[in-house]
Amino acid sequence: QVGGKNIQKKFAHTYYHEIGLGIDFTARDLQHQCRAAGEPWEIAKGFDSSAAVSEFVDKSEFPDLNKLHFNLHLNDTLVQTGISSEMIFSIDDIIVHISKFMTLKTGDLIFTGTPSGVGKVAINDHLEGWLEGRKLLDFFVK
Secondary structure (H helix, E strand, C coil), rough: CEEECCCCCHHHHCCEEEECEEECCCCHHHHHHHHHHHCCCHHHHCCCCEEEECCCEEEHCCCHHHHHHEEEEEEEEEEEEHHHHHCCCCCHHHHHHHHHCCCCECCCCCCCCCCCCCCCCCCCCCEEEECCCCEEEEEECC
């Protein structure tokens, strides 16, 4: 597919072929400053290098996209864990909803949500993200 608008649920699965992991960082100091000033705080989410994105894996490699286990390690300590069945909305439901408001195009990234375990990171922290036992993210905070 090249793009889609007002996608019906029965077709949603045809609008993506790969999945991966991502971390969208928030600059809490900027967020608090903006909120205190009554200003929008998108700069706290959209600063340079504010999102890490893994390699992508063909979805056919997974037997059930609604039962994907994923986790995040910070300096070799498990800090987040989840399973896609616990997401509030399924991947297909998210695609249906988003496509009501904007045209989805090849290459668009959709961050589906965050499991519990959000915390601080610091320079030189080591982050590793796993999907179904496969390491997809491995980097140090700069």
